[in-house]
Amino acid sequence: MSRIRGWPVTLNEGPVGLRPLRLRDAGALRTTRIRNVEWLRPWEPTHPEMPLQSSSIAPYIAMIQAVRKEARQGIAMPWAVTYEGAFAGQLTVGAIVWGSARSAQVGYWIDSAYAGRGITPTAVALAVDHCFLAVGLHRIEANIRPENRASRRVAEKLGFREEGVRKRQLHIDGAWRDHICYALTSEDVPEGLLARWRRRSDEGERGRPPDGTSSPGDTPGSPSSRPGRP
Numbered sequence: 001m002s003r004i005r006g007w008p009v010t011l012n013e014g015p016v017g018l019r020p021l022r023l024r025d026a027g028a029l030r031t032t033r034i035r036n037v038e039w040l041r042p043w044e045p046t047h048p049e050m051p052l053q054s055s056s057i058a059p060y061i062a063m064i065q066a067v068r069k070e071a072r073q074g075i076a077m078p079w080a081v082t083y084e085g086a087f088a089g090q091l092t093v094g095a096i097v098w099g100s101a102r103s104a105q106v107g108y109w110i111d112s113a114y115a116g117r118g119i120t121p122t123a124v125a126l127a128v129d130h131c132f133l134a135v136g137l138h139r140i141e142a143n144i145r146p147e148n149r150a151s152r153r154v155a156e157k158l159g160f161r162e163e164g165v166r167k168r169q170l171h172i173d174g175a176w177r178d179h180i181c182y183a184l185t186s187e188d189v190p191e192g193l194l195a196r197w198r199r200r201s202d203e204g205e206r207g208r209p210p211d212g213t214s215s216p217g218d219t220p221g222s223p224s225s226r227p228g229r230p
């Protein structure tokens with residue numbers, strides 16, 4: 001299959017945006033990843049052509065060219081995550097398998113300066129809804145290292161199902177790492193993932209004491225998890 005139905009596309013929810021990664025993002029990608037190299041190192045798959053940190057712009061241009069080629073081949077959707085229009089990170093729906101599977105894997109990272117605002121769950125919800133409703137995918141996985149509490153919270157807050165451990169699945173930070181497989185199929189979110197995320201956040205806000213202190217069970221609506229909190 002070539003070309004994906006529903007690609008390229010730009011998606012927005014409040015201040016959070018997803019837009020196709022473009023060649024002129026190479027500069028922002030380079031400076032952001034250099035600034036965040038220690039933040040990303042424990043979680044980013046090792047990619048021989050895309051070091052976590054490089055002073056040269058060339059590997060970043062090469063990476064963008066590679067993922068844009070995958071998009072043309074119908075096997076990836078590489079987005080820049082934006083916040084109030086500024087480059088804030090990346091979200092890629094990749095490893096797309098068509099045929100009887102119609103499955104994919106979502107990967108993401110965000111500049112540490114933007115962490116804790118609910119940007120990533122909002123971006124994942126936008127992407128998943130688009131994949132299920134417009135693109136025609138049926139199953140999306142997020143594979144996350146057991147040690148990655150922040151990323152597991154993203155999957156848990158969105159209601160991804162935990163399906164088990166994939167032993168030594170990806171090479172990260174010098175070794176083959178186990179990953180927990182989280183997944184959703186389109187049947188799991190008949191109301192849409194963004195609607196679910198908004199609802200859970202609103203419920204959490206309503207359950208929050210007036211002084212704003214947290215209470216047990218209010219995790220989905222904690223200030224850090226509100227969709228696209230400014």
Ligand SMILES: CC(C)(COP(=O)(O)OP(=O)(O)OC[C@H]1O[C@@H](n2cnc3c(N)ncnc32)[C@H](O)[C@@H]1OP(=O)(O)O)[C@@H](O)C(=O)NCCC(=O)NCCS
Pocket residue numbers: 039040043044108109110111114115116117118119120121143144145148149150151153154219222224225
């Ligand atoms: C995982 C990641 C994408 C989450 O993005 P985010 O936009 O901050 O997501 P959220 O705002 O929903 O926060 C998720 C969790 O991060 C943690 N968190 C919140 N603020 C944080 C901060 N300032 N710094 C670090 N972690 C923080 C909290 O545990 C939060 O969960 P909670 O809402 O239950 O409190 C981001 O932490 C990141 O880019 N990490 C490095 C790369 C990475 O791990 N990628 C994913 C690989 S599977």
